Amino acid sequence: MDFLKNHTWQILIILNYTVALSAVVTILLKKVNPTKALSYIIGLLALPFIGLLIYYLFGQEYRKNKIFSRKHVLNQSIIKKIQKELELDSEDINEVDDVLEQKSKVIPLLYNNENSKLTIRNEVKLIKNGDEKFKILFKDLKEAQYHIHLEYFVIKDDKIGTELLNILCDKAKDGLEIRIVIDDVGSSISSKMKRKLKDCGIEMHPFMPVRFSNSTGKMNYRDHRKIVVIDGKIGYVGGVNVSDNYINAYNDRYWRDTHIRLTGEAVKPLQILFFTTWDFVSGDELEISKTYFPEHNCKDNVPLQIAASGPDTDWSNVMEAIFVAITNAEDHVYITTPYFIPNSEIVTALQVLARSNKDVKVIVPKKSDSWIAEYATNSYLEMLLEAGVEVYQYTKGFIHAKTMVVDGVFSSVGTTNMDYRSFNINFEVNALIYDETISSELTEFFNDDLKHSEKLELESWKNRSKRTKLVEAVARLMAPIL
The missing domain is CATH 1.20.5 (Single alpha-helices involved in coiled-coils or other helix-helix interfaces)
Structure with a gap:
């Protein structure tokens, strides 16, 4: 001794x-x-x-250590049947190829990576900001008849959150099946509200609960998705969480975000994605029936893929789709992201495109909701400016939208930030949309946001103080944990 x-x-x-x-x-x-x-x-x-x-x-090498298996869901006969039904014939594929030209390379990439089916018969509604989203969402929730599924990084029982949860309680009392997945780090719901939800018959489970004894390995793996599926007919995905922070009517600081409402075939893969998460968090081997995948009567034809990525996938699906879309751009790429802390592949792709005399624009917040993320983001901007990328800082408030438009024919809306966590650690989901009309609408969103942004000039940006550059460099080193 x-x-x-x-x-x-x-x-x-x-x-x-x-x-x-x-x-x-x-x-x-x-x-x-x-x-x-x-x-x-x-x-x-x-x-x-x-x-x-x-x-x-x-x-740790996240994707080499699978966090959970999706086999129980994906091996069910009904899921295999649904996926088979979603397969397109050669005529449908050729029709999309004619419209997209080189951008269609993203389709087989996602299909090969994660069996992400390209769906054709869809209707897509772009939603600007949380105020509009919740107005539309609440109407859909109140009209639901069979089941409601929610998966969110952030749900708080503040004003907007309490309103949403009360609607769900009312629907549960009417006999609807209600299932909720919340991220255990991002969400905050009081014990009183949790008891109320349970008493109403709502099933809710946290994603990878963090406890002191075993939290170190789990803090990294967060469910950053924002998914709603109603009756298997309506789906929502995008950047807006359930919190008063996202409601401009409740806040002094303007919060700019983008979400989408889906009807049609694309709701089915979104439903399957929810079930894979539910199977993991609930521990129940739920037998999935055809009632969760009803037939639709959508008459619009918007080609769309639901792209999911996370430590449970073999590849960084969303990041790779973004990379392929950028490298195949022939005219322009417009990106909006709240956090720009990318890997070298994305930086190089943007630099090469800009140096090839293509129109490359990026909007980031001037003032972030995290000072570390703000400094880390700023550390990357000079190298973009040097390559000819036009960088704009949003000044009206905080811009939280995660969107991309390529050549007016391809666009992406979802939960994935242009940062290390979204690309490698968090569970994310994006809608990849192959449609000129949607791309045009998103471009209008982008151009309107430019009106409330300051364009950075290389020479003045390079004149930042050495102290500022040092802080940026240190923040950049912390990118994996931001």
Whole structure:
């Protein structure tokens, strides 16, 4: 015992480096990006204990360690039948190819990655801001007849949240099936409201609950999706969470966001995606029936794919779709994102496109809701400006929309930010839309947002103080945890 007391520090150091060297071997065998691997190796060897902690929290290869299996849902006969029904014939594919030309490369990419079916018969309604979204959503919820499914990163029982949850309670009392998935980190619902929901017969489960004893490995994996499915006929997806922060009528600071309402075939893959999450969080092996996938009478023909990504997918599906769309652009790319902390692939794609004399514009907030994210975002802007990318900072308030328009024929609306967390760690979902009308409407949204934005000029931006640049550099290093 005396030996242990007198040599505690030395013993801890030996244990640290024993584990660290084991981690170094693991990193080398995984053959990850050399820069990333070297960074972790230096940290492990140069920073005793701290290096191990950082690697444990952020250095794991997320997609190689599947968090949950979706086989129980995807192997059910009804799901296989629905997916089979969604397959298009060659005539449908050729029709889309004629419209999209090179942009159609995104379709097989997503299909091969994640069996993300291209659906044709859809109606899409673009929604600007939370005030409009909840007005439309509440009407749909009140008219629901069979079931309502919600999956949200943020649900709070504040004014708008309480109104929504009360509607759900009323519908549950009428006999509807109500299922809710909330992220355990992003959401905040009082015990009183949880009891009320339970007493009403509503089933609600948290996504990967965080407890002190086992929180370290779970803090990273967050369900960042915002999904609503009503009666299997109506779907919602986009950037708007359930919180008063998203309601301009309740706030002094203007919150700019984009959401979409879907009807048609695309609701079916959105429903399947919800069931895969529900199967994981509930622990119940729910037998899925045809009633969750009713026939639709949609007469519009908007081609659309539901693209999901997360640590449970083999590939970074949404990021890869964005990358392919950018690299195949022939005229312009317009991106709106609240957090621009991308990987090198996206940065290079945008730089090359701008240097090829294409019109590349990016809107980010001038003032973020996170000062660390703001500084990290700003650290990337100079390299975009140098390549000829036009960068604008939104000044009217906080812009939280996550959208992209390419060549007026392809657009993306969803939950995915242009950042490390969305690309690699969080569970995300985007609607990839192949339609000129929707692209035109989103372009109008974009141009209107430009009116409330300041265009950055390279020379003046480069003249930021050294202190500001240093803070940006440090914030950038923290990108994996932002």
